[in-house]
Amino acid sequence: MSTTPAVILDVAFQRAEASIGQPIVTSPSIAEKVDYVSRYVGNRAVVRLLLACSLAAIHRPEVDIRKPYTEIATPDAYSGRYYDENFVTAFINRHELPCNPTTAFLTPALRNRNVTLTPSVNLVGRPPKLYEAALQLLDEVQEGRITAEDLLTETIRCLLIARNEKRQRMTTLLADLKKSEDAIPLSAEEIVTLLKQHLDCRGSSRLPVLIVAAAYQAAQQYIGERFLPLEAHNAADQQTGALGDMEITLVDDQQVITSYEMKTRRVTVEDIDRALQKINITGKRVDNYIFITTDVIDERVREYAATMYDRTGGIEIVVLDCLSFLRHFLHLFHRLRSQFLEAYQQLVLAEPESAISQPLKEAFLALRQAAESAREF
Known part of the structure; x- marks a missing residue:
């Protein structure tokens, strides 16, 4: 033919x-x-x-x-x-x-x-x-x-x-959100609750990356730091050359100063050892290597991470809870909470469906619309 x-x-x-x-x-x-x-x-x-x-x-x-x-x-x-x-x-x-x-x-x-x-x-x-x-x-x-x-x-x-x-569902959901633009902005704790509900949805493993990315995007001009373009959700660190899931640099520099690695399970001692191996292989001397987990943090693992500062000659490795990180950021930068929420929404909607499914995107818009509508009464 x-x-x-x-x-x-x-x-x-x-x-x-x-x-x-x-x-x-x-x-x-x-x-x-x-x-x-x-x-x-x-x-x-x-x-x-x-x-x-x-x-x-x-x-x-x-x-x-x-x-x-x-x-x-x-x-x-x-x-x-x-x-x-x-x-x-x-x-x-x-x-x-x-x-x-x-x-x-x-x-x-x-x-x-x-x-x-x-x-x-x-x-x-x-x-x-x-x-x-x-x-x-x-x-x-x-x-x-x-x-x-x-x-x-x-x-x-x-x-x-x-x-x-x-397309029609997304148009309707975004239109419903627009109707509540004049309402009092969600409080920091209401935003934490909203994102916890989103994290509890199925297929949410990419969301912690976007939570941290949205925080840096909202506060970039105040802290002088920015995140490098995010790699694909399923891209291996060996392929991308990145230390973790997200890398932070100074606004006017390409030198990575902080690396984030996200886990939807408990962080282990083996995870920390693998992080050290990656640091040694890539030769990147970051200031901070931060694990963000949505699971509980083992005190033994937290203590093991704390010993790395002396062992690495100045690299701090720490394990943080995702929601605690979010809560602290929103209260520290309280006046930026609305900008954070907008940045998070934009990042969620921009992700390919292989990373964030359409139902998960729609779930966030519906949850946000419900939270903001409740403020009107």
């Missing part, structure tokens, strides 16, 4: 937009599976499998859509990862479609495979029903019960609906 994958995607997008109010797939059972896979919030990788495989089957009609692995080593096999990385990524980014930001073929369930993806294959992915539905859809195409063109277009149509619904 002479048409390029990029053109195929654009044609499918235009067709999906034109039919957004009506399913393209006539079979109710098939349409239901496409909708389920496309709109499942807890796993946004599987929908990319459908996009990549259906795109390949349109571009190369001779392939078996169920064989997206060249390792299968048959003439009708192909590289699903090639289509996913080279065409699907740019497509979903351009149209802001709610999908995983990276290829589906590097997820645990789909990487290192060399088998035909028939419905009987157990991909050991979660939830199993989601993967079963996707494999059934690929089989429906191979058996001729639906065309690859219709599968691609219907998947995009469902993603467009999900994207538009998300």
Whole structure:
């Protein structure tokens, strides 16, 4: 087929937009599976499998859509990862479609495979029903019960609906917040309560980083320090060259003076020893290496950290509780509490969904709106 994958995607997008109010797939059972896979919030990788495989089957009609692995080593096999990385990524980014930001073929369930993806294959992915539905859809195409063109277009149509619904929810939540702008600002303790509620939500491991980042952003001109651009949530320190999850420099300098490492569990002695190893490997001589935890702090660990100042020749290592850090900051910089809250909200909303899910973003806006509305009475 002479048409390029990029053109195929654009044609499918235009067709999906034109039919957004009506399913393209006539079979109710098939349409239901496409909708389920496309709109499942807890796993946004599987929908990319459908996009990549259906795109390949349109571009190369001779392939078996169920064989997206060249390792299968048959003439009708192909590289699903090639289509996913080279065409699907740019497509979903351009149209802001709610999908995983990276290829589906590097997820645990789909990487290192060399088998035909028939419905009987157990991909050991979660939830199993989601993967079963996707494999059934690929089989429906191979058996001729639906065309690859219709599968691609219907998947995009469902993603467009999900994207538009998300946009509308965010618009409504932000509009509701705007209505309470003239109310008395939340107190420091009310902000602490608000963020504790947010931390208690599912999938909140990125939030402590943003709490500390928002504190520095709000107080930057007063303390003369700033945080360096945050690395991706899943980026390893070895890859980025960073000491921890966030690095602090003086406003007019690139020299890292403080490094933060966030934990959603108890900090251990081994964590401190690993921090020392990173300091030695990178050669960065920071003034402070600070652990922020949302769990309890073991007194033995706190005491062990305190011994590091003499052992390292002047590097202070300390373990702090996340909410205690927040509370102290908000009372120390009481007049900046509203700026802090705005900075935190902006950071939360700017994070990719791989780090902070859409439900977690919406949860913060809803919690804030509830807290601020209560002040009006």
